[in-house]
Ligand SMILES: Nc1nc2c(ncn2[C@@H]2O[C@H](COP(=O)(O)OP(=O)(O)OP(=O)(O)O)[C@@H](O)[C@H]2O)c(=O)[nH]1
């Protein structure tokens with residue numbers, strides 16, 4: 261067991277990701293403000309380029325993270341039946357318009373022969389890792405299921421994602437409240453009976 265002094269307290273506000281060029285983002289945001297006819301030097305906007313750069317470093321931080329680092333810690337608790345974590349809330353960014361899409365992910369798997377089971381929180385961390393990238397909902401869904409397959413080697417895996425895309429709500433076609441559902445299913449969970457069990461657990465509110 262580690263003692264408390266082994267833990268490093270990190271304020272996420274102060275973490276500077278060397279993979280994200282914040283000054284470059286800030287310069288681009290300054291240009292956008294000029295281009296829309298705003299005055300980037302006015303009081304309310306003067307810190308905005310730097311703020312947006314910091315916010316982008318956070319909302320795109322998943323680009324530089326490896327799912328293996330989340331799923332490498334697994335344990336055998338002798339459970340070989342379906343595990344479902346549902347209603348995992350998340351925010352992502354539409355790669356077409358760079359505006360948010362958000363909703364809930366439901367993640368399930370049947371542990372493999374080796375009985376590799378991961379911590380429940382790791383499934384939510386996995387959703388966030390892929391959500392914090394420029395995304396489309398279909399790829400987000402597939403990447404989560406493929407990471408489960410690769411790193412947990414389960415007998416089956418299922419991911420269902422339900423989202424509202426603000427690019428469809430606040431602009432363009434302007435249909436707020438529209439929900440898009442995507443799913444990706446692998447292995448034994450493709451069989452009708454196990455798939456039906458998983459879907460009833462996921463969609464039963
Ligand atoms: N398949 C898919 N499409 C998405 C996603 N997010 C946004 N889109 C769509 O991407 C499409 C981009 O279409 P374009 O015609 O290139 O762009 P646009 O002129 O801004 O389109 P509108 O949104 O219809 O105004 C739109 O239909 C969006 O609804 C996503 O996660 N998956």
Ligand SMILES: [Zn+2]
Pocket residue numbers: 354355356357358359425427428
């Ligand atoms: Zn969009």
